[in-house]
Structures are given as structure tokens and as C-alpha cells.
Amino acid sequence: MGTGKDDPGTVWAIPPEVCPARTVVEVLANKWVMYVMGMLRHHGAPMRFNQLRRSLPGITQKMLTQTLRMLERDGLVCRTVHPTAPPQVEYELTPLGREAGEIAHAVGEWSAAHADEILAARRDFDNRASGELEPVSP
Amino acid sequence: MGTGKDDPGTVWAIPPEVCPARTVVEVLANKWVMYVMGMLRHHGAPMRFNQLRRSLPGITQKMLTQTLRMLERDGLVCRTVHPTAPPQVEYELTPLGREAGEIAHAVGEWSAAHADEILAARRDFDNRASGELEPVSP
DNA sequence: CTGCATCCCTGCGGATACTG
DNA sequence: CAGTATCCGCAGGGATGCAG
Numbered sequence: 378m379g380t381g382k383d384d385p386g387t388v389w390a391i392p393p394e395v396c397p398a399r400t401v402v403e404v405l406a407n408k409w410v411m412y413v414m415g416m417l418r419h420h421g422a423p424m425r426f427n428q429l430r431r432s433l434p435g436i437t438q439k440m441l442t443q444t445l446r447m448l449e450r451d452g453l454v455c456r457t458v459h460p461t462a463p464p465q466v467e468y469e470l471t472p473l474g475r476e477a478g479e480i481a482h483a484v485g486e487w488s489a490a491h492a493d494e495i496l497a498a499r500r501d502f503d504n505r506a507s508g509e510l511e512p513v514s515p
Numbered sequence: 516m517g518t519g520k521d522d523p524g525t526v527w528a529i530p531p532e533v534c535p536a537r538t539v540v541e542v543l544a545n546k547w548v549m550y551v552m553g554m555l556r557h558h559g560a561p562m563r564f565n566q567l568r569r570s571l572p573g574i575t576q577k578m579l580t581q582t583l584r585m586l587e588r589d590g591l592v593c594r595t596v597h598p599t600a601p602p603q604v605e606y607e608l609t610p611l612g613r614e615a616g617e618i619a620h621a622v623g624e625w626s627a628a629h630a631d632e633i634l635a636a637r638r639d640f641d642n643r644a645s646g647e648l649e650p651v652s653p
Numbered sequence: 654c655t656g657c658a659t660c661c662c663t664g665c666g667g668a669t670a671c672t673g
Numbered sequence: 674c675a676g677t678a679t680c681c682g683c684a685g686g687g688a689t690g691c692a693g
Contacts, residue, residue: 388553388623388624389571390570397633400634401626405626406546408540408541408544411540412540415525415526416525416527419527419528433527439677440665449640452639452640464675466675473636476629477625480622484618485525485527485536485540486526487539487618488526488539489526493535494590495538495539495591497590498589501590502587503588564654565655577686578685579656580655580656581685584656600654602655602656603654604655657690658691659688659690659691660688661686663685664685664686665682666682666683666684667681668679668681668682670677673677
């Protein structure tokens with residue numbers, strides 16, 4: 378590294394669209410994906426649709442459905458329909474999904490651990506920013 | 516876990532808006548944040564604006580500026596202006612940012628490692644989906 | 654070189670209503 | 674309960690131009 382040239386050799390630098398890895402990064406780099414994966418991994422057992430819905434404050438039914446279908450499509454979540462009445466559908470992480478769930482977990486842990494530092498930095502920044510513009514009055 | 520009740524006790528389940536940890540999760544759960552952090556951590560040294568720009572195919576100047584300012588605001592990236600001509604600005608990870616960079620790195624590695632599995636699952640899903648709707652012709 | 658401002662448009666994502 | 678469909682607002686984010 379640091380040869381003076383812009384070095385590729387990492388996911389981040391690989392050309393444009395159809396780089397598979399970037400596609401996957403962009404799957405994970407999603408708010409609701411993080412929440413859903415994090416919750417499923419935290420719960421440690423299959424969860425029903427509305428159970429998941431209720432456990433994730435702020436998520437709408439649309440976003441949950443959409444997110445779950447994406448994750449199912451990508452093989453990270455397994456959807457099981459029990460032919461009962463009323464219908465019962467359970468979602469659980471696949472083996473691959475469990476790995477992704479660990480990442481979501483790590484993100485959650487790190488966020489919780491450093492939230493105060495980050496919010497503090499944010500306040501500092503905002504204060505300094507406003508302090509450099511208003512001290513003069515015409 | 517699995518007490519039968521929806522259990523809180525994790526970042527994902529904490530109430531609504533002003534939960535600090537959730538705010539931070541949503542900072543990280545961002546495509547360009549991942550790319551920028553991943554690249555800075557990969558490069559291992561301060562990077563200039565356009566160097567960063569060129570190293571991240573597809574990013575626009577607006578998004579890069581915006582992302583960098585966010586990260587600076589949150590104390591994850593440090594911005595240093597060298598009073599030369601032409602102006603030279605360098606960005607590097609802060610200690611806190613370096614930790615976040617490790618997460619981005621992990622995401623990148625995992626994505627690269629499992630991209631094929633995920634894309635395969637995706638194709639399977641799409642094939643099965645279309646196969647269940649078109650077999651009949653009027 | 655760095656980066657702010659403006660225009661503008663697509664699509665994310667929220668609310669609501671309806672089926673199986 | 675689970676899920677689809679529709680409407681729609683708004684902001685994310687691309688393109689371009691200008692300034693320090």
C-alpha cells in the first residue's frame with residue numbers, strides 16, 4: 378500500500394456496476410436490512426411476521442415485507458409457511474444469513490458502545506460551525 | 516431468549532427516534548459511508564479529495580463531499596487543510612473511525628467471499644418465481 | 654484542487670385500503 | 674395473520690455551474 382498510485386485490490390475500488398461484491402455490500406448497507414438481520418440473530422429463533430414487525434419500532438409493513446423478500450431472494454433468510462388458519466409464516470436466518478447476522482450484531486454493538494462519543498463529536502462540530510458564522514452582526 | 520414474549524434488550528428493539536445507538540447504526544448503514552470508510556482503512560494513510568474520488572468508481576463529487584462532512588461531523592474522519600496553492604485537503608480516519616473502518620472492512624471481505632453464493636441464490640429465486648407464473652399459455 | 658449552490662427528477666418509503 | 678396494491682410526498686442523489 379501507499380505506492381503513490383491509487384491502488385485497486387480491494388472491493389471498494391473495483392470498477393463499476395456488475396461487480397458482485399459491491400452489489401452485496403449495498404445489500405448490507407441498508408438500514409432495515411441491518412435491523413431485521415440484527416433482530417433475527419438476536420432472537421435466535423424463527424420469528425413470525427407481526428412479531429418481527431412489533432419488535433422493530435418504526436418499521437412499516439411495506440418495508441418489512443420488502444426487506445424480507447430481498448433477504449429471502451439473496452438466501453439470507455428462510456421463509457416457512459405453515460398451512461394453518463390463520464396462516465402462519467416464520468422467518469429465520471439461513472446459515473449464510475447467520476454470518477451476515479453476526480455483522481449486523483457487530484454494527485449494533487459498536488453503535489451502542491460509541492453512540493455517546495459520536496453524538497458528542499456531532500454537537501461539538503455543530504457548535505463550532507455556528508460559532509464561526511454568527512459572532513458578527515451588521 | 517425465546518421466553519415467548521417479544522424481548523427488548525438489544526439495540527434493534529429500543530423504542531423510537533432519539534435512541535442514540537439507532538442513529539449510529541443508520542450512519543453506518545449507508546452505501547457511500549461503507550465505501551469511503553473501507554477505502555480509507557484499506558489505503559492506510561491520509562487521502563486527498565480527488566484521490567479518494569478517483570478511487571471510488573461511481574461516486575459523485577457531491578456524495579463524496581456530503582459523506583466526508585457527515586463522517587467528519589461524527590468524529591470518524593479527520594479533515595486537514597494544507598494552506599498550499601492549489602489547496603490540498605487530506606482525509607484520514609480518526610481512532611474511532613478506524614474501528615468503524617474495521618467493520619466496513621469486514622463487510623467488504625464477507626461480501627467478496629459470498630457474492631457468488633448470494634448471486635446464485637438470487638438467480639434461483641428469480642427462476643423459480645417466473646417458473647410458477649408462466650407455464651400456462653392462453 | 655476543493656467544494657458550495659442550484660436545478661431537477663427518480664425512487665424510497667410512508668399511509669391507507671383491499672384480498673387470501 | 675400475512676401480504677399485495679395504490680397513491681403520493683419528499684428527499685436522496687445526479688448533472689452542471691460557479692467560487693475560493
